[in-house]
Amino acid sequence: MASTEGQGKGITEEDDGVEKSMEYQLKKYLLLLATLVATVTYAAGLNLPGGSWPEDAPAKGRLAGDSILRETNYTRYIVFYCFNAVSFAASLVVGLLLLVLRKGVTVYLLHFMQMVMVVDLLGLVGAYAAGSSHDRFTTACGAAVLVSGVAAYAAVAILSYVVVSFYPRLRRTPTQSRNQAQAESEREILLVLAIFAVTIAYVAGLNPPGGFWRSTEEGHHTAGDPVLQELHPGRYRAFFFFNTTAFIASLLAIMLVVDHRRNYFKLGMGSFSVRYVALYGFILTALLGLSGAYAAGSCRDSKHTIYVLSLVAPVVACIILPGLLVDKATDQATTAGMR
Known part of the structure; x- marks a missing residue:
């Protein structure tokens, strides 16, 4: 009977135990990961690597507070901004998915969450590579x-x-x-x-x-x-x-x-x-x-x-x-x- 109910939920008792021992039992720590990633990517998006111009330069079309990286290396600026934004958004999605995660959740939702987590970490790697490389x-x-x-x-x-x-x-x-x-x-x-x-x-x-x-x-x-x-x-x-x-x-x-x-x-x-x-x-x-x-x-x-x-x-x-x-x-x- 228990096995039938498990199959009705799209996951067997044995599979439910496996999933529970991974994402479900690590739920609060994965939520911590998503929270910290969202925090650092949010801060990095507001304070871009390379700093900001301290003064206006009308002759160069520059305003105080503009990103230095945007003027000196526009390609790196765009790559960093995109990867950092993707990682920030993915971490928010992971956090929301973890909040609704339950023991009886279907395998499809778990796989989707794993995919979003991979996107989150890959975005973090891409942003780090673009933002920290200077030569x-x-x-x-x-x-x-x-x-x-x-x-x-x-x-x-x-x-x-x-x-x-x-x-x-x-x-x-x-x-x-x-x-x-x-x-x-x-x-x-x-x-x-x-x-x-x-x-x-x-x-x-x-x-x-x-x-x-x-x-x-x-x-x-x-x-x-x-x-x-x-x-x-x-x-x-x-x-x-x-x-x-x-x-x-x-x-x-x-x-x-x-x-x-x-x-x-x-x-x-x-x-x-x-x-x-x-x-x-x-x-x-x-x-x-x-x-x-x-x-x-x-x-x-x-x-x-x-x-x-x-x-x-x-x-x-x-x-x-x-x-x-x-x-x-x-x-x-x-x-x-x-x-």
Whole structure:
């Protein structure tokens, strides 16, 4: 009877459980993602990258408050504006869909919401690429990091498929491998970290430290270009690389969390998940990228940079050690209970 009712809703009991464990159980965190994306894209649309002209210039047809980027690079301005607007609108749609999301919702609505979320994140990537690229290096660096991230995500998906398809004996069910509630809790925490990283990296990429030049000086700088890029090119490149890496890694982590599949595999006496290993790798990459971007962008001399970098190891240790201690205590408790 329950199965018949589930089919009447366009989704079986088993499928309903799968959908509920993904979008429905992550509902409040996906709503947080949509809210923060709408916030940063709204702010970026009102305060465009490159800044605004401080004074009128009637001879050049320029008014104070007009976008500098629109005059210096109109193509980049249009591309950024379109992608940013698409991401803003998509995040609002995702937020509205999440508000009406229920356990018994049809598969079609879930697929539509997933499609809008993909459009939302792709719009964010396009706006970041157009708004943060100021020369050949930043364009090439951003493209290289994006391609590397997509390749890593594809490798994870292919590896998961290969292991499941060709080594079915290694597969374990979630109840055999680990506590389901603990896995869901970890997924929620990792999603919050990824959301935190992607919003910070997006804002920092569009508004790099040091601000923008407000005027053009032939042979020296162009209005709308980052000041740090001209005065400290090495630091600016390091900042851009680390910040872009954090941005892309956090986006991939979000995609892995939302598209998570519980495929656990035996490995000796324990078990592991290809997607979970990749997820932790992306999160760690994002946090290290933020640390590197902070060190490069917040300091202007080597001494203070070393001070900031020296904090990375203790922070990473504080993140990893508690998890290891908790896992060890859990294993000991499980072993004692079996005895």
